[in-house]
Amino acid sequence: MTTVKHTGLFKWDRSDVLKYKEKGNHFKDITRQMLYPGRPELPVQMRYFEIAPGGHSTLERHHHVHMVMAIRGSGEVLVGNEIQKLDSFDLVEIPPKTWHQFRATFGETFGFLCLVQIERDRPELPTVDDLAQLNKDPKIAGFIRYDAPLIPVGVK
Numbered sequence: 001m002t003t004v005k006h007t008g009l010f011k012w013d014r015s016d017v018l019k020y021k022e023k024g025n026h027f028k029d030i031t032r033q034m035l036y037p038g039r040p041e042l043p044v045q046m047r048y049f050e051i052a053p054g055g056h057s058t059l060e061r062h063h064h065v066h067m068v069m070a071i072r073g074s075g076e077v078l079v080g081n082e083i084q085k086l087d088s089f090d091l092v093e094i095p096p097k098t099w100h101q102f103r104a105t106f107g108e109t110f111g112f113l114c115l116v117q118i119e120r121d122r123p124e125l126p127t128v129d130d131l132a133q134l135n136k137d138p139k140i141a142g143f144i145r146y147d148a149p150l151i152p153v154g155v156k
């Protein structure tokens with residue numbers, strides 16, 4: 001790993017722009033670049049995600065933590081039961097087991113760096129029960145975007 005040059009407009013050399021999570025459709029208009037894949041002495045990855053205007057990331061939670069810094073435009077994030085505006089260079093931590101979703105809500109491209117450990121658990125998607133719980137708060141109900149869960153109530 002040597003220097004990875006920024007080649008302009010939030011594209012980095014040697015990092016292919018990937019459609020975020022090829023499988024499933026719990027997200028919209030978001031791409032990912034792997035900027036740093038990590039190594040045993042520094043077991044974290046740095047990725048850059050970019051959401052097109054109106055798009056969003058997956059509504060999910062997991063045990064691992066994200067440290068996020070917005071670097072392009074502004075957007076909003078749900079963290080637990082709070083919705084926060086993120087402007088470029090703002091930082092936000094997504095704590096363990098906390099529902100989160102990023103949205104490009106201001107009619108502009110929203111890009112952020114995301115630091116995460118290499119070894120991590122799989123994200124959990126909301127069940128029908130989880131969604132019912134989240135939708136109790138009208139503020140959250142108006143914000144979250146998701147596809148109907150495939151998992152019936154009570155089945156893990």
Ligand code: MN
Pocket residue numbers: 060061062066100123
């Ligand atoms: Mn996540």
